Amino acid sequence: MDYESKAVARRRKLRDSLIAAAEETIETEGLRGMKARELATKVGCAVGAIYNVFSDLDDLIFAVNALTLEQLETTLTAANTETADPQTGAIRKLTHLAVAYTDYAAANRRRWRALFDHRLAEDQEVPTWYKTNLARLFAYIEAPLRQIAPGMADADRALLARSMFSAVHGIVLIGLEEKLQSLPLTVIREQVVTMVQAMARGLATPSS
Amino acid sequence: MDYESKAVARRRKLRDSLIAAAEETIETEGLRGMKARELATKVGCAVGAIYNVFSDLDDLIFAVNALTLEQLETTLTAANTETADPQTGAIRKLTHLAVAYTDYAAANRRRWRALFDHRLAEDQEVPTWYKTNLARLFAYIEAPLRQIAPGMADADRALLARSMFSAVHGIVLIGLEEKLQSLPLTVIREQVVTMVQAMARGLATPSS
Numbered sequence: 001m002d003y004e005s006k007a008v009a010r011r012r013k014l015r016d017s018l019i020a021a022a023e024e025t026i027e028t029e030g031l032r033g034m035k036a037r038e039l040a041t042k043v044g045c046a047v048g049a050i051y052n053v054f055s056d057l058d059d060l061i062f063a064v065n066a067l068t069l070e071q072l073e074t075t076l077t078a079a080n081t082e083t084a085d086p087q088t089g090a091i092r093k094l095t096h097l098a099v100a101y102t103d104y105a106a107a108n109r110r111r112w113r114a115l116f117d118h119r120l121a122e123d124q125e126v127p128t129w130y131k132t133n134l135a136r137l138f139a140y141i142e143a144p145l146r147q148i149a150p151g152m153a154d155a156d157r158a159l160l161a162r163s164m165f166s167a168v169h170g171i172v173l174i175g176l177e178e179k180l181q182s183l184p185l186t187v188i189r190e191q192v193v194t195m196v197q198a199m200a201r202g203l204a205t206p207s208s
Numbered sequence: 209m210d211y212e213s214k215a216v217a218r219r220r221k222l223r224d225s226l227i228a229a230a231e232e233t234i235e236t237e238g239l240r241g242m243k244a245r246e247l248a249t250k251v252g253c254a255v256g257a258i259y260n261v262f263s264d265l266d267d268l269i270f271a272v273n274a275l276t277l278e279q280l281e282t283t284l285t286a287a288n289t290e291t292a293d294p295q296t297g298a299i300r301k302l303t304h305l306a307v308a309y310t311d312y313a314a315a316n317r318r319r320w321r322a323l324f325d326h327r328l329a330e331d332q333e334v335p336t337w338y339k340t341n342l343a344r345l346f347a348y349i350e351a352p353l354r355q356i357a358p359g360m361a362d363a364d365r366a367l368l369a370r371s372m373f374s375a376v377h378g379i380v381l382i383g384l385e386e387k388l389q390s391l392p393l394t395v396i397r398e399q400v401v402t403m404v405q406a407m408a409r410g411l412a413t414p415s416s
Contacts, residue, residue, distance in 0.1 A: 116385070120386075162382065162399075163379055163402065164403070166378040166379040166381070166382035166383065166399075167403055167407075169382060170375050170376070170377045170379065170382075171374040173377075174373070175374065177324070178328075181334075191370075191371040191374075195372070195375055195407060197410065198406070198407045198408075199375075199406045199407050199410055200410065201409070201413050202406030202407055202408065202410030202411075202413070203406045205413055
């Protein structure tokens with residue numbers, strides 16, 4: 001191994017260690033715990049070394065959130081079962097996806113919250129690669145919607161998927177919210193199932 | 209006016225000034241800006257004097273949030289119009305309530321966020337008077353739900369109202385969220401209308 005590739009390997013190792021340390025911080029303390037000095041202590045590097053592999057802490061948080069999206073995608077893939085009748089199949093699929101999302105959020109509260117609580121400075125943009133990852137998750141909702149509301153323009157379907165996701169997200173968020181008296185997970189699941197099925201049936205029924 | 213009532217009047221005046229100062233802070237900086245020292249400077253009192261009229265800053269935040277709930281109730285009352293046919297009337301009512309909520313949130317972003325971002329210490333409870341105010345707002349949603357799904361037990365209807373509110377809240381929250389590319393208010397309104405009407409139609413349609 002020449003000098004160049006050793007340096008690359010060292011950088012990669014530092015990057016991986018920092019991501020692992022940040023994951024642990026987010027899981028135990030949430031985003032508030034993310035401090036450069038503490039991360040540096042955890043992985044045993046100088047504070048300045050962090051900025052050799054990440055442009056800033058936001059960049060590191062995006063890396064962790066991308067792993068969270070990957071975990072989420074794994075649970076969505078598992079939930080995405082096929083059934084024979086396309087119409088009820090689509091409603092069932094949406095239900096499974098929504099329940100998988102609910103269960104993931106409940107089991108990984110701090111990781112899940114970090115996806116939404118991460119605020120960027122005004123001049124900063126969400127990286128394109130992260131947006132691409134997000135879009136891939138929305139596609140899981142768009143597929144069954146295509147069966148429920150066929151003939152809809154792609155842009156409208158994408159917006160509908162976002163609405164449906166947002167509605168489920170709201171139920172999970174308020175359901176787990178302690179200030180409004182948090183609900184048991186089984187009750188949140190029932191709420192999600194009831195509302196997703198009502199939405200899907202309603203979307204399949206033309207308005208009078 | 210005897211000494212006792214002068215003291216009462218002074219306390220009330222300090223209380224009102226602190227609430228006004230806290231409202232201004234929340235509207236301009238959000239909850240993060242709430243610091244005892246700065247509030248004391250704003251109203252021209254000693255830091256310690258704050259704790260003569262509020263047990264802690266949480267108590268003061270609840271007072272501001274209660275005013276926000278009052279503003280919200282005013283907009284919901286205005287939206288709560290009657291129509292002749294009870295079934296479509298109920299769907300229309302739910303739609304008006306949801307749009308009023310959306311518009312209030314969009315026009316009062318920081319006040320609205322303070323309702324949800326206010327985190328209590330683990331040993332603290334939400335005051336009963338605040339819960340009562342919240343319940344009064346949920347009653348606005350429960351009334352039309354009674355027409356859409358009659359014969360439902362009160363507890364189930366209360367839960368359904370919470371679900372429906374949460375779904376709308378999620379759409380508004382994600383809609384205004386910059387990180388996921390915030391949507392124009394007209395688009396968020398359309399999303400809310402589409403989803404509330406789908407939910408209401410779906411709830412009125414028995415599942416197959």
